[in-house]
Amino acid sequence: MATDTETTGAGIPTDDTAGYSPDSPAPVIEPPRARTARTPKSTRTNFELYGWLFMRLSGILLFVLVLYHLLIQLVLDGGVTKIGFAFVAGRWASPFWQTWDLVMLWLAMLHGGNGLRTIINDYAERDNTRMWLKMLLYTATVFTVLLGTLVIFTFDPDIR
C-alpha cells in the first residue's frame, strides 16, 4: 500500500490529484475493436452495399421528384396560397400525380430512414440506445409509409 500521497509526475496542473498511483491506476477503458463475446459476427450479406447504392440511386430520383414537387406546390400558380383541399383533390384525380406522390413518398421515407439509420449507427454510443432509437425510427417509417400509401389510394374527394 502506498502511504505517500505525493505524486512525482510533476508539472501537471490538475484539480484532482488524489487517488491514482502505480498501485491503483485509473480504470482501464475497454478499447474499441477488441474481440469480446459481444462482438457481432460477420454477416456476409450485401446489405450495406445495396443500402449505399440505394442512397445514390434514390437520391438522383428524389432530386427530380422533390424539386418539381416543391416548384408546383410552392412557386407556380400563386404559390402556397392556392393549396387547399380542392387543389389536392384535383391533382390526385390523375393517376400520374398519384404515382408521382407514391414513388416520392416511398423513396423519401426509405432514403431518409436509411440515412437516419446511418446517423444512429454513428452517434449512439450504447448498444441499448442504438437499438431503441432504431426501433423508433423503423416504427415511424413504416407507419408513415403505410399511412401515406393508404391515403393516396383511398382518397375520396367527396368526403364530408
Place this chain on the structure above:
Amino acid sequence: MSTPVMDKEERAAKAAADHLITATFRIRRFNPEISAEASWEDFRIEIDPKERVLDALHKIKWEVDGTLTFRRSCAHGICGSDAMRINGRNRLACKTLIKDLSPSKPISVEAIKGLTVLKDLIVDMDPFFQAYRDVMPFLVTSGNEPTRERHQTAEDRERFDDTTKCILCAACTSSCPVFWNDGQYFGPAAIVNAHRFIFDSRDEAAEQRLEILNDKDGVWRCRTTFNCTDACPRGIEVTKAIQEVKRALITRRF
C-alpha cells in the same frame, strides 16, 4: 584590453541567438496515475522556427520536463511513430516545421483522436493494428513457389503504387469522424492496406479482402469527408483508394 574581446563574444552570442524565437507549445497532458482528467500545459521555449515540432518536444522533454511522454523512432517521417494532432490537424511531428504553424500564437499539440490515450501523446494503437490485421495485409498465393521473383508489368505495379506508401502512422484513421464515433469502422488505413493487395496482380485473395470490407464496418461506412486524404503525411489519395474498393465491390456484384 579585455573589453573589446568581451563585446565580440557577446555580439557573437547575440548573433547565435538571433534566429531563435520564443514559441509557446500548448500540450495536452494526461497521466492516469495522477488524475483521470487530461489538461493543457503551456511550455514557452526558445527555438529556431526552422526546427520541427519534434525538436521542440525533445527540447521540452530533455530540458524542461522529463515526464512529457510521446513516441518517435526514426525522426524522419518513415516509421510513423509520431502522428499527433498539431494545431487541430493530424500530422507527423517530425515533418512539421514550426515556422509553418504561425508560432506567434500558442501551438497546440495533443494525442490523435479516437484511440484510448495511455499517457500524454501516446495512444493505444491496438485497435488500429487489429483492423490492419483483419484485412490480411500480406501476399496470398497458391501453387508452387516460383524460383525467381514473381513478375509483374510496370502498369500492374503502378495500379497500387499509391497505397504502398503507407507508414501506418494512424493519422488518417484517427482523423475520420466515422472512426471517432464507435471505433468499429475499419478505418482508412486498413482499407488502404487492403487496396495495396486487392489491386496487386500477383495476389490471389482479393475476393476474401473484398468480402471482409463489404461487411457492416467496412467501406460502406465511409462518408467521403476527405479528412483522411488531408491528414496523410505521405500524400496518399486515401479517399480515392477507398472509393476504388467500393467500385470493385459494386462491379463484382453487377
